[in-house]
Amino acid sequence: MKHHSRTVNSVALPIVLSCALFLMAGPLMGQQSSSESKSPKRVSASSIQIEAPDPGHVPLPPEFRIAIYENLILQIEKTGKFQHVYRSGDKDAANVPDLVTLRTTAQAFTEGSQKEREVTTVKGATSLTVNVRITDHAGQSIVDRDIKGKVVLSGENLDATYDFSKKVAKIIRETF
Amino acid sequence: MRMQNPVVSDSVATNSCREGRPLIWTRGLFLAVVSTSLMLSPVLTRGQAADKPQMAASAVLQAPVQLVVGGQSIKNNSKGTLSVVGSSLQLEADGKKFSVEASSILDVTTNKDTRQDVTGAGHLAAEAIPYGGSRVISLFSHQIDVLTVEFRDANDAYHGAVFAMAEGKAASFRKQLVALGAKTTAPPEPAPDKK
Numbered sequence: 306m307k308h309h310s311r312t313v314n315s316v317a318l319p320i321v322l323s324c325a326l327f328l329m330a331g332p333l334m335g336q337q338s339s340s341e342s343k344s345p346k347r348v349s350a351s352s353i354q355i356e357a358p359d360p361g362h363v364p365l366p367p368e369f370r371i372a373i374y375e376n377l378i379l380q381i382e383k384t385g386k387f388q389h390v391y392r393s394g395d396k397d398a399a400n401v402p403d404l405v406t407l408r409t410t411a412q413a414f415t416e417g418s419q420k421e422r423e424v425t426t427v428k429g430a431t432s433l434t435v436n437v438r439i440t441d442h443a444g445q446s447i448v449d450r451d452i453k454g455k456v457v458l459s460g461e462n463l464d465a466t467y468d469f470s471k472k473v474a475k476i477i478r479e480t481f
Numbered sequence: 482m483r484m485q486n487p488v489v490s491d492s493v494a495t496n497s498c499r500e501g502r503p504l505i506w507t508r509g510l511f512l513a514v515v516s517t518s519l520m521l522s523p524v525l526t527r528g529q530a531a532d533k534p535q536m537a538a539s540a541v542l543q544a545p546v547q548l549v550v551g552g553q554s555i556k557n558n559s560k561g562t563l564s565v566v567g568s569s570l571q572l573e574a575d576g577k578k579f580s581v582e583a584s585s586i587l588d589v590t591t592n593k594d595t596r597q598d599v600t601g602a603g604h605l606a607a608e609a610i611p612y613g614g615s616r617v618i619s620l621f622s623h624q625i626d627v628l629t630v631e632f633r634d635a636n637d638a639y640h641g642a643v644f645a646m647a648e649g650k651a652a653s654f655r656k657q658l659v660a661l662g663a664k665t666t667a668p669p670e671p672a673p674d675k676k
Contacts, residue, residue, distance in 0.1 A: 360507050362638070366644045367590045367592070367631070368549070368627050371550065371551060371629055371631065372549065372643060373642055375640075375641055375643075382546045392631060392638035392639050392640065393638070393639040394636065394638055395636055395638040396636050397636060411594045419595060420595060420619055420620065423597075423619035424619050424666050461594075463549060463550070463595065463598070463643070
């Protein structure tokens with residue numbers, strides 16, 4: 306019996322130790338790889354100017370256009386990545402040397418119904434897809450992505466613009 | 482037995498007639514008062530209605546609204562009073578004031594939307610109703626008007642604000658702002674049908 310328990314210990318101990326090492330090292334490796342993949346190089350800029358959204362060929366209602374613009378300004382200000390967040394047309398932005406500009410163009414829009422969403426839980430979603438393009442002072446593209454904003458279960462239709470602007474703020478945090 | 486019943490019934494009948502007279506008079510008087518008031522009420526209402534346009538012309542246009550977005554110092558979703566004072570659009574909410582000159586408005590548009598009747602804490606409480614009972618509450622909603630205003634500030638910076646208000650209110654704001662010099666891309670409203 307003694308011999309048997311010694312054998313079990315000699316086999317089990319290295320396995321347990323190697324498992325523990327693997328578990329400890331795993332998150333560290335994950336952190337390294339995620340930080341490498343998420344932010345290959347961060348761009349530095351002191352200020353950003355948000356241009357008014359371009360509806361493109363999409364029949365985007367004015368309240369959605371304005372909600373996109375105003376929510377974007379609020380969320381980008383919240384990131385704290387820039388000293389100034391300038392609005393479209395602001396005269397003061399012209400003198401900033403390292404200014405980056407964010408332009409949005411609507412790609413798709415589906416207006417749902419709050420009642421339908423909350424009653425059926427599967428229908429009536431409001432969604433919008435907007436192309437987000439951030440360029441530097443020389444016009445070089447820093448970000449060029451299509452971002453989707455949606456409200457699926459509960460909430461008002463305009464909440465889709467809030468969802469969109471939160472996603473853009475996340476991209477800003479990762480890029481700057 | 483035969484004689485007793487008619488006598489008793491006769492006396493009762495005469496007594497009731499005599500005692501009933503004041504009651505009938507009271508009822509008559511009551512009916513006269515009610516009918517007179519009903520007859521006069523439309524006249525009074527018409528008289529008040531005739532006074533209203535004069536009042537409306539002199540008073541500022543105002544309505545309770547909810548600021549959806551774009552109130553600068555005022556928080557989004559704050560409830561307040563929107564009014565057209567002088568030549569500017571003003572919002573007062575949470576003890577703060579936000580004002581836009583009509584001449585600086587680039588576009589003012591109106592639209593329709595719906596809002597749930599039960600919101601906030603009531604809506605959260607409804608979520609606890611078993612067997613999806615909260616969905617029934619979601620059926621109760623009402624139409625609202627949405628007023629969107631786009632403007633430039635003194636520094637030429639572009640701003641926008643969205644207000645939600647009771648149905649039928651936004652059009653009068655748009656009309657008044659356009660009359661005060663605001664621009665609009667929306668086509669003018671068709672004249673109401675005269676029947």
